[in-house]
Amino acid sequence: MSLILRIPYNVAVRSFSSTLVRDTKQWRVSQGLPANRNAEGILTDGPDYTFLDGRPTPLLHKQKLRMLKQREYAAQIVEMCAELDFAKERHQNLLKAEAEEKQKYIESRLKPKGNMLSRNSKK
Incomplete structure (x- = not known):
């Protein structure tokens, strides 16, 4: 008797990485990038919205x-x-x-x- 495992099509399969977060941060720093990719950038520093009449956003x-x-x-x-x-x-x-x-x-x-x-x- 053989056992067959069936994965339903609606179940998400997650893959994982064996790379440590520390190594990733070291690589980012060695490339001249910030250690935290969310620390700065247009998405972090820019406004969430703009007014059409040109007023500055808070x-x-x-x-x-x-x-x-x-x-x-x-x-x-x-x-x-x-x-x-x-x-x-x-x-x-x-x-x-x-x-x-x-x-x-x-x-x-x-x-x-x-x-x-x-x-x-x-x-």
Whole structure:
């Protein structure tokens, strides 16, 4: 007796892939694509609809979040650049002050007196 399995025509058969999600993400990154294919693109960034009279469409929730995150990043960048400029300027001022102090010390050393002084002034 042989057993015959029959699959009804209305049952969907799913095939599966043995490729790991990690490998797929690595491949996407190696190709210069974002790791998550839904992270950006025309379908994600574009509006869901447009008005026929040309009015701008309101931003979606995730678009607003992305915009706020980008503003936050920009504010952090500006703040860090200002801190970096301040640190560079302070370092230059410290070097200049150190050089002035060294020059002041050299100028305040003892001067030769007597015949040595009169010889230098006659020349």
